[in-house]
Amino acid sequence: MPRISRGPAVRAAFAVLAATLSSSLHAGALLHGGPLRVIGDEIVECNVVNIRPAPVDEIRVRIFSDMAGIFVSDVTCNDVPQWLGCRATFSANGATFLSRASCVAESGGKKDALRGVLHRWSPNGLSDELVLELR
Numbered sequence: 001m002p003r004i005s006r007g008p009a010v011r012a013a014f015a016v017l018a019a020t021l022s023s024s025l026h027a028g029a030l031l032h033g034g035p036l037r038v039i040g041d042e043i044v045e046c047n048v049v050n051i052r053p054a055p056v057d058e059i060r061v062r063i064f065s066d067m068a069g070i071f072v073s074d075v076t077c078n079d080v081p082q083w084l085g086c087r088a089t090f091s092a093n094g095a096t097f098l099s100r101a102s103c104v105a106e107s108g109g110k111k112d113a114l115r116g117v118l119h120r121w122s123p124n125g126l127s128d129e130l131v132l133e134l135r
Contacts, residue, residue, distance in 0.1 A: 029111035031134035033118040034102030035066055038092045043123060046073075046103035048116035048134065049085035056109040059086040061116075067099045085116075105134055 031048065038044055046063055050056045059080050063073040077086035092099055103118040116134035 029105075029107040029109055029114050031105040031111070031114060031116050032103060033116070033132045033134040034064075035100035036102075036118060036120045036130060036132065038090070038099045038101050038120060040092060041122060041124065042092050042120055044090045044092075044101040044103075045087060045119045045121075046089075046105065046116065046134070047085050047087045047119065048105040048107075048114050050080045050082055050109075050113055051115050052110070052113040053082050054113075055082070056080045056107055056113055058108055059114070060106045061086045061088040062104045063088050063090045064102045064104060065090070065099045066102065072099075072101070103134060 033046075036044060044063060046061050048059055048061050050059070056079075058076060058078050060074070060076045062071045062075075064070070065072045072090045073088040075086055075088040080086060086105075088103070090101055101118075101120075103116070105114065105116050107114055118132045118134060120130045
């Protein structure tokens with residue numbers, strides 16, 4: 001039986017989602033990454049760091065579950081100095097729970113001031129760690 005790829009459909013849906021979110025913060029910077037497959041007790045963490053010398057007024061980091069169709073984590077950080085960041089986490093509970101998680105980071109600052117990663121890991125060491133750069 002042929003395998004059906006959902007990748008293009010998921011990317012297209014995420015692009016629409018990201019576009020609608022950008023107007024909510026009047027973002028100068030919008031980064032996104034994912035989706036990552038999350039099973040069982042794995043944890044997804046999205047961390048966005050200010051790499052410019054000037055503080056960033058506001059960074060909003062959200063993790064979206066495309067299986068549930070909702071934001072499962074939403075964190076806003078204010079006055080973020082250089083080399084510090086804003087972090088959102090999502091923990092999948094239960095051995096059979098499956099999700100695909102994506103991260104959206106918004107800021108009123110410049111896009112080149114931010115670096116971000118979407119990181120999946122298991123606290124019990126049973127899953128491979130996976131890191132995706134936000135773009």
